Amino acid sequence: EAQVTQNPRYLITVTGKKLTVTCSQNMNHEYMSWYRQDPGLGLRQIYYSMNVEVTDKGDVPEGYKVSRKEKRNFPLILESPSPNQTSLYFCASSLSSGAGNEQFFGPGTRLTVL
């Protein structure tokens, strides 16, 4: 089954404790992206990766890191989480960049930072 998987689905942590949210897709997509979703703000892009060679910042990259060592995986790293990073996070992938390419979203990771 073609899908984007994320783990964990739910995470409660404390300020400053490093964490990684994994993202994997099995559709051989070039483009991968991370979003956070907060009430009333829609989806805001954190980082995106055009391919394994190119990764760039989205609108809200502060406090996050990403890695694209292989095509299928795109982990999101919070080195020192803070309460304002409490949010719902989505990973997405598509064949290529651009609004005309359907983005497939993972199920989401609900993160709470205490």
Added chain:
Amino acid sequence: GQSLEQPSEVTAVEGAIVQINCTYQTSGFYGLSWYQQHDGGAPTFLSYNGLDGLEETGRFSSFLSRSDSYGYLLLQELQMKDSASYFCAVSPYGQNFVFGPGTRLSVLP
């Protein structure tokens, strides 16, 4: 900067037609797409307009006017399952994505 505006909420009755508008201000433009998100779920792609005009996919249609920086999603023959949030999105530089704040559609029996 980039910004998209959508109404926050829309309510309609089953069987009716509803239009969800989206206006955008972006430094670049490579088309407008629409996504649907049910409560507790992930966004799913609905449609894309790269050129001016109407695109139809079943009960859903999407329209774009680049000269007006405006688009809309039209949902016909509304069903209860259409109750969801709807987001417009642009890719200003063909690489990044910017989503609108979303419109919550409630379909009443």
